Every structure is written in structure tokens, then in C-alpha cells.
Amino acid sequence: MTETLLGARKVRKEFPGVLANDDISISLQPGRILALLGENGAGKSTLVNILFGMYRPDEGHVIIKDEIVDLRGPDEAISRGIGMVHQHFQLVPPMRVVENIVLGAEPTRRGLVDLDEARTRVIALSERYGLEVDPDALVEDLPVGMQQRVEILKALYRDADVLILDEPTGVLTPQEADHLLGVLRELTETGLGIVFITHKLREVLAIADDIVVLRNGQVVGETRPSDTDESDLAEMMVGRNVMLQVEKSVSRPGDPVLEVKELEVKDDRGQIALDSLSFEVRAGEILGVAGVEGNGQRELVEAITGLRAPSVGVMKIEGEELTGESPRQITKKGVAHIPEDREKHGVVAIYSLAENTILNRYHRKPFSIRGILRRDVIRSHAQDVVDEFDVRTPSISVPASSLSGGNKQKLIVGREFSDDIKLLIAAQPTRGIDIGAIEFIHRRILEQRDKGAAVLLVSAELDEILGLSDRIAVLYDGKIMDVVDAQEANREQIGLLMAGITD
Template sequence: MSETDNLPSGRSRIHSLEMRGITKRFPGVLASDHVNFDVKAGEVHALLGENGAGKSTLMKILYGLYHPDEGEILINGKPVRISSPTDSINLGIGMIHQHFMLVPTLTVAENVALGLPSSRGLLTDLDVVSKRIVDLADIYGLRLDPSAYVWQLSVGQQQRIEIIKALYRGAALLILDEPTAVLTPQEVDELFVIMRQMTKDGHGLVFISHKLHEVVEICNRVSVLRDGKMIGTRPTSETTKQDLANWMVGREVGFAPDRGNVQRGEIRLKLEDVKCGSDRGTPGLRGVSLDIHAGEILGIAGVSGNGQRELAEAVTGLRKVISGKVTLEGGEITNLQPAEITERLLSYIPEERMKDGMIKDFTVAENLILREHHKPPYSNYGFLNLKNISANADMLIKKFRVKTPSQETMAKNLSGGNIQKIVLAREISRTPRVIIAAQPTRGLDIGATEYVREQLLEQRKLGTAIILISEDLDEIFALSDRIAVLYEGSVMDIVPRASATPQKLGMLMAGVHPENA
């Protein structure tokens, strides 16, 4: 037995896997347009693309969940037919899903054995399974106790179970669907060690991710998909993050968007010693004072849970202010009804857009008038004016480039980026005086993120006062004029962007004044 032909797990290698001319049509859309893709033993091949570019479609075809309309798949040069996940597992293809498929109340060994025939017929063979898990874990350097219950394990450890499961079933080639999305930075490092060990041992890996720095760090080659078409494949060593981003989006992407020079105007929103509670019953804000000027973006930085949500809710009237005063353009709005505050042209882009920003079972057109549905031109004498509602939807869909089959489509059928565009369109189109944007780009892909940021900067240019709450320091730096750091419900400091450094903000976010340190 030559070493080149077998993997440490005993399974024979997949020297090469090739997908040729894969085409998949869905009603009204070409999800995969004559795509060629290949993976070799011993490499990590990144598959990049924005949401909707066709990454998942391609991988689902490889895993037997979808059937291509055209094209063929070759393993070691021989055409194969994959019509179900069982076929693909038998061929040695494994998939690590983004969301784990584990039973929390069972042990690691039980989860691995789940769905497999026992070597003892009707009796379980968990001891045999456990032994094999220990063997595999040794070979690949995955630390894992087969008798541990899944609910006791961290996310990173659960991911290792998924990897073991695939290896146990004889995977020679593994598809990792956004494996780092749920991991902490330390866990990502550990995963990369495991991935390197696997490629060294002759496995082929497909790595799907949005995160460009990870792709550059771990992958040998990278392929970029856009609108269902394969844009190209290159060795990672010959690309940069900027190249990849431009490739993915199909145009020049500004990591640091042009902020322009905007004269800051009068104070639009003023918070004076505002105190409020939190959902946990602890103080949410412990006396916050802020001024936000026209034509200014005030960034609110901080580790999540330090009062950001409470700040947004206190201003928008969704949370009771215990003491202190909130004024909008000179008029007090402390503890007014959300409806009354809305009337004064305060717009809010909520953090949880699916829960708070959108009605999933309403159409796009209906969602676009959520704020203004009771006013002309959308409503006269209590009756909705469908013509105007529809015209408004057409206009906003076009202007904000919302990708939707029609304005009658239910919002729940759109991607996260398009849903955020609808929220943005609705909140911005009413020409607000103040915008509160909470985590406006969380979970969005590069194109949508860039778009949202451009829109906020555009609003700033128009003289709107904007509070930007974000946990993404890059975003805070890219957009803000001044940065306020929240720590345990208090403002640690407000620093102009020019004099702010990540180090300084980091200390403030940890509750330390740099001067005192």
C-alpha cells in the first residue's frame, strides 16, 4: 500500500475533484452558469462570493442536495453521479455545515454513531465507535472526549465533532461552509491548525468564507463567484485582499469610503444626564450626556452590552427614561410615545432588523410604508392608496437597488442585505432630521456593507445628525466624526476621530482612561 494512495484514516485519497460546466437554473434565475471548479488533494481551495453569488448552490450540487441541469463531476478523472448526500458520502465527500447537526443531549460518540449501522446489529457498538474516534482524534490532532455530552462542549469543540463525523464516514474531501463564522479568534487559530494537518495528510478542503484575511491566511487557491458565474481562480499568493474584494463585488471597493468635507451644524439631538434601566433589571444608562450636531456622525463604540441598545431605545421612546432629558431640535422628547418621536423625523435603523425593522409576512411594498402608512400620499381618510404605495415601492426598489422578484414579494424571502436596504430606504426616504443606526452592517456582505455606509455618509452630507452604534471598530473609524465610548452605561470619553487610535479606544472600551493607565 503506497502512502500516496491512502489517507491516515485508511480511506483512499481523492487526488482531484473536478466540476465542469455546472449549470443550475431556478425559476427566473441562473444560479450557476457553466461553472468550473476543482480541488486537489492536499490543498485548501477558497470559494468566495457575496450572498447570492452561487457558492451554496455549487456546494449543494457537490453534496448531492441539488441536481445540476448541465455539467459533470469527475473524481480522479472519472465521471461520477451524485444524486443524494448518501452518494457523496460514499464517494468520500464530507460537508461541515455552518449550523451544526448535533443532538445536544447525546454524547460525542453517540452523535458520531447516529445514523450509522452498528457492527453488532441491534446492539450498540459505542465502545468500538469511541475507540475509532480516539484514533482519528490522535491522527488529526483534534482533542475530543468521546463520552462528553455535546451540550457541555464549546462551539469550537462541537465543530470538531462535525469534522470527526465526516472523517469517520470516510471523507477524503471536506467542504467547510463558513466554518469560522461562529468561532472566537482562538478557536479559529485552532481550526486552522487542524486544517493544515488535514491538508498535509492528503485531504482536499473547500473553504467558504466572506472573511478575506482568513482566505489569504489559510488557502492555497481562491476562486471567486459572482452572479452565478466563475470569475476566476488564482493562487492566493498572487492576490491581495483588495483584489479579492474588487473581484467579488465586480468593481472597486472602498475600504475607507470618501467622507468628504462637511460643515457641522447646529445641535440636533441632545442627551442630558440620561438614566434608564435594562432588560436585566440592572442600570442600563448611568447618566449619559451627548450632543449630536447636524452633518455629523457620532460613533458609539463599546463592547456589546454596555448600554448601546438602551441608548438607542431611550432616545426612540422604546425604553422609559428614569431621569435626565432628551431634546430633539430644541423640543423635549423624553418619554414620549415612539409614534410621537417618529413624527419629529427621527429615524431608527434597529439592531435586529428581522425582528424590529421588518414584518416578514408583509410584502416589500407594505414594509416600505411601515412608518408613513397612515399619512398621505399612502393613506387618505383611513383608506390605503395602493397606487401611491406601489409607485413608492417601485421608486425605492430602484433607487436603493433592492434585489427582489417584485414589490409583492414577502420580505421574509429576501436576503439580509436586501432587507437592510428596505429598512434603510424606508428610514432615509422620509428625510429624517436624526438617524439612529444600530449595527447597520452586521451580517451583511461586502457589497451591501459598502452600500449602507455610503448611504449614511450621504445623509451626513445632507446635514442629518447620525448616531452610529457599532461593535465594528473599523466601521466606527471609517464613518465617525467623533467617537463616544460606552462602558457599563456611562460615556468613558468622547474623542475626535483624528486623535483616536484603536489602542486608545480599546482601553476606553475596557473601562480604563489612558491618562490614568
């Protein structure tokens, strides 16, 4: 009888300047689900990469089926029965499901891929585990939840006894997430072990058998769902007492600031991403846009901020036409934008913090005069932003790439909030950052609302939407399914709308 299906014993891994894993031991037993909980940078990814053979530990061992192993790469981990489902799927979109599943381990006949045999095996596999898929569908046509199923089948096809899932519910609606948790539970009944990485406390309590909490590269807690609760876990993750829910006063909305009428926007492939969308955001209120990612949120934000031209429709800010204006003119009208992808749009990684704080204002007085940058003004402005927005950094001269995600985000928020804002577009403002920074940014967004700004909050985190919004618009397939008052909204109702169901 196997005791430890997959484990780490006193694993230590150091990167230049960072001790990513310090004396970590975990053990996954057959038929159990082990949740690895921790903030970004706690060492979860490093640990998982060690377990999957991507990194070698500096000290300590990986254990597979009670045996100490020295993994030379992911290939060896796979051949020893470890399967991994990455947060970003590793699928080939224009290929069929069956081809994706067998890719790299294809059954062959006389040197050629035997697709019939592959199909038979895939069907048998999906029946055995109750994971129904259409083997001949193209992956690119499948919804995200289905693609994830293909990833899981891919691992099972390679005879995995252990599945490692990295933030698997991030891309799912609440209902899809619940469904996935059910599927995982069933999988364990065949003796499979699962390592489940997440930062969502509710899921951990719902699914895990064992919980390991990491912080700063160390195991800071081991517990079971029956012995703990959300605030307990959060405290372990962060190392101090945290407010999971920001306190907010009742909003006193004023006149409409942003008016959007009959907006139609096409995506990169020329497909209609937003279909005659109309809504308004008033001064002093937060309109939350809920929805599974990829339902038009990105196009909406890009249209309002001038990064993407709408094909039809009108956008106005305080009655002034916004449609067709350049990003710079829109910024000038008092629109601030926290971009969804902080690495791609938010910062220039090799620029110093000082340079990053002037990205959208370098051309204005007092930051430059007649085309010459004023370095002393820029530095003192940067220092103000860093101080006021609590960006933890040794100096404003270090490159932005040296900051953690949370601190980068605080830098961006600081930059965007240094002017008077009429309209704030906050897209996934707290994605992938630590709880402390989330709390901070939420408070700052509410502050802007209370100062009279109109806020459009786009988030895939339903908790964030429910916690901050005054009204909630649910976006599905480029349309607003409904706009509900946040006070009366509940998780189930919003979840159904996110799936496109309106009784």
C-alpha cells in the same frame, strides 16, 4: 495518486429565472485548501450543494477521487468521504459532544448504542487531528468555536477526505478565526482537502492555496494568494473597481442624544444578557458596538427600540424617557432601526415593495386618512424610495421576496431614512449583501451622521466597525469591556477585548 479529490466539470444548474451555475469547473487536490470567493447570489451555495449531493446538476459532472459520480443525495456524498460544516451548525444542543459526533453512525452492541466505544473513537480522533474536545460536555454549554470543532469532528468521524466549510469564521472572534485557520492548515497535512467558502478577502489570502472567484454563476477568476491582493479580488468579485474603505470626515459630535444608564436586560431564557450597561451616543457620531454575536447585542438593540422590556435601568433620548415606551412611540421620537434579521423583522416577504415601504408609517398621514390607505400616495412614496436608494427592481409591485439581499436591505434603509432621524440603530446593516450595496449603505449611514444623527452601529464585522465608527464599545458577556477612540483602535486590541481579555 489522486489528482482531483473533489471537483466539478462544466457544471450547469438553472432555477426558474436564474442561471445559478454556468459551466463551472473546479478541482480540489489532496492536501490543499480551495477558497470559493463570491458575493451572495454568485452561485457558491448552489455549487457546494451540488458537490454535496443536495442538487443534481442540469449538465456537467461531479468528480470525487478522479471518478465521475452521480450523487443521489448527501448520504452518498458522505459515504464517498465528503464532509460539510454548515454555516448554521447541525448539532443537537442538549446532547453530549460524543453523541452529536456519532449521531447517525453510532457504534452499536446487541442493537444498543455503545457509548463507551463511541467515546473511545472520538477521543482517538480528536488526538489524531489535534482537535481537543470534552466528549461528555453538553453542546449547549460550549462556546461557538468549540461547537464548530464538534462539527468538524463529526465530518472526520465519517472518514471525510474532503471538508466543505461554509462561511466558518462568521461567528468567531478574530483570534478564534486565526486559530481555526491554523487548525485547517494542520488538517491538510494529513492529505485532507478543504473547500473554504467565504466573502472575507483577508482570510482567503491568509489560508487558501487556490482561489476561485465566482460572479453571476460563472468562474471569473482563478488565482493564488501570491499573485493577487485584496483590491484585485474585490474587483473580480464585483466586476468593477470598489472602495473597500469608505472615506469619512472627522466627526463633530454634539450633545448626547441617547443616554443609557445601568441597563439590565434579560434574554428569552430569563438569563441576564446585559449587565448594568451605561453609555451615551452623541449627535453626529457613530458609536460602534463590537463583539462576537450572542454577547448581548440583540438584547441591547431590542431594549432601545422597545421590543424588549429592560428589567432595570434608564434610557433617554434627548433627555426624554424611552424606557417602557412602545416601539411605535419610540419611532415617533425620531429613532430609526435597521433590524439585524432582515427577513424576520425587516420585510414582509410576500408584500410588494410599495407595502413594505409603509410598514412603519401606514397609519399616518398622508399614507392613510381616517383609516383608509391612500394607494396613490403610497405608490409615489415607494417609487421615491426605490429611486433614491437605488433599489434594483422591475417595479414597486413585485413582492419583496423577489429582491436580492442587498436590494432588500436598501429598501429597508430607504424606508427608515425617509424621516428626520435623531437616533439611528443599525444592527448588522450589511450582513450577507454584496460589496456594491455595502458601500452604498455605508455612505448613507455616514450621511445621517453628518446631518447630525446619533448612530449606534452594531456589527459582527470588525472591519465595518473599524471603518465607520468614531468610538468603539466592545461588548462581551453583556458588559462593555471598554470604549476606545476609533482612530487609536487596532484589530488586535479589539479582538482581545471581544474575547473578554483586558490585560
